[in-house]
Amino acid sequence: xxxxxNIQTFVRVYELGSMSAAARDQRISAAVASARISQLEEHLxxxxxxxxxxxxxxxxxxxxxxxxxxxxxxxxxEAEAEINNVTLTPRGHLHVAAPLGVGRRLIAPxxxxxxxxxxxxxxxxxxxxxxxxxxxEGLDLAFFLGIPKDSTLRMRKIAECSRLxxxxxxxxxxxGTPETxxxxxxxxxxxxxxxxxxxxxxxxxxxxxxGLKRVAVTGSLESDDGDVLTGxxxxxxxxxxxPMFEVADHLKSGALVPVLEQEPPMPIQMAxxxxxxxxxxxxTRLFIEFMVERIRKSLEP
Numbered sequence: 001x002x003x004x005x006n007i008q009t010f011v012r013v014y015e016l017g018s019m020s021a022a023a024r025d026q027r028i029s030a031a032v033a034s035a036r037i038s039q040l041e042e043h044l045x046x047x048x049x050x051x052x053x054x055x056x057x058x059x060x061x062x063x064x065x066x067x068x069x070x071x072x073x074x075x076x077x078e079a080e081a082e083i084n085n086v087t088l089t090p091r092g093h094l095h096v097a098a099p100l101g102v103g104r105r106l107i108a109p110x111x112x113x114x115x116x117x118x119x120x121x122x123x124x125x126x127x128x129x130x131x132x133x134x135x136x137e138g139l140d141l142a143f144f145l146g147i148p149k150d151s152t153l154r155m156r157k158i159a160e161c162s163r164l165x166x167x168x169x170x171x172x173x174x175x176g177t178p179e180t181x182x183x184x185x186x187x188x189x190x191x192x193x194x195x196x197x198x199x200x201x202x203x204x205x206x207x208x209x210x211g212l213k214r215v216a217v218t219g220s221l222e223s224d225d226g227d228v229l230t231g232x233x234x235x236x237x238x239x240x241x242x243p244m245f246e247v248a249d250h251l252k253s254g255a256l257v258p259v260l261e262q263e264p265p266m267p268i269q270m271a272x273x274x275x276x277x278x279x280x281x282x283x284t285r286l287f288i289e290f291m292v293e294r295i296r297k298s299l300e301p
Contacts, residue, residue: 004076006040007069009033010048014058014066015136019095025138077281090283091120097134097142101226101246103127104269106295107143114290121283129194129226136271140284141274143291145243148273156272158292159299161243163265165204168257169235178239180262181206181215190238192229195222202242205266241265245299270295 012022013033023033041048048062058066098107103125112122126132132142136154148155157221178189184204193202203214219238223229230247233240242246250256272288 002039003043004072006036006043007072009036011066011069011073012138013049013056014062014069015038015138017056019056031146046144089120090118090281090286092283093122094125094141094283094287095124095126095139096287097126097128097132097137097139099143099145099226100127101129101130101243102143102145104227105245106298107291110291110294114287114293117290118283121287129224134275140281140289141272143270143272145268145270147269148271153273153275156274156288156292158270158272158295159247160267160268161299163241163243164247164261165239165241165259166233166247166251167239167259168234168236168255169257171233171238172257172259174236178259181208181213181219181260184217184239184260185215187218189217190217190221191217191219192232192238192240193217193219193222194226195224196227206263207258207264207266240269243268258296 008283009022009026009028012025013019016025019033019037019241020030023030026033038049039076044061044063044065046061047059048065050057050059055185096107097103104127110124111125115121115123126137126139131144131149132139134140134142143158145161175189178184181204183189190204202217204217205212205214221229221232221237223232226242226246229240230250232238234250239259248258251282272292274284274288
């Protein structure tokens with residue numbers, strides 16, 4: 001088992017490019033991670049990584065060993081999946097990712113119910129509004145909003161989520177209420193946008209009487225956390241574009257009010273991404289089916 005632990009640590013160090021990052025991912029200390037790599041190198045009689053005080057990079061031998069190490073781990077996962085299928089007692093860790101709003105409002109509240117039904121499955125949940133690389137970050141599946149860019153992954157569509165533009169009554173009192181989509185493009189209104197590395201320029205897709213228009217918007221406040229944007233909107237700092245489920249409570253209380261209801265944003269797709277191999281694992285399959293059914297119900301009008 002120690003040899004398998006060493007291989008698992010090697011794969012995570014290789015993928016994450018950092019001993020400390022791999023250690024955090026595996027919930028071990030950096031010293032333990034380093035010791036595992038040293039033991040593996042001693043066993044193989046090769047150097048797998050070039051290390052300095054600031055950098056770590058795989059050697060040619062490390063690059064050669066990585067694909068085989070991945071195959072070893074995949075074979076073990078597939079064997080465990082077969083056992084789980086036979087015994088009908090799925091078990092193990094499931095690494096799940098979701099955008100902040102989706103994770104906090106839709107996924108996380110359902111986790112305890114899933115755990116009660118399948119007590120031997122442990123959930124490791126990561127929330128982020130940035131695009132995540134499933135393979136590089138050791139994820140089994142990821143929920144997302146929009147259109148996926150990675151065509152090598154499988155996708156399970158969950159729902160089309162309606163969206164709206166909204167702002168606080170105080171903001172509209174101070175700055176006026178936009179009457180057309182064009183009024184957003186000119187700097188008159190402060191549009192609050194989700195920004196992360198590699199994000200494109202902001203264009204809000206609005207359904208106007210002349211058809212779909214992608215309106216270029218600007219604003220003085222940006223964040224990579226969607227809930228931060230909602231907080232700014234509640235405090236009267238601008239207009240946000242949000243899925244209905246994220247702001248429903250604020251609309252109900254009157255803390256936020258819809259704007260441009262006659263020219264609403266295009267709905268956005270919610271789906272789940274996973275690799276073909278992962279669906280062979282019963283715990284992944286069970287989790288996806290469980291979440292799809294309940295999320296669809298929660299989004300019903």
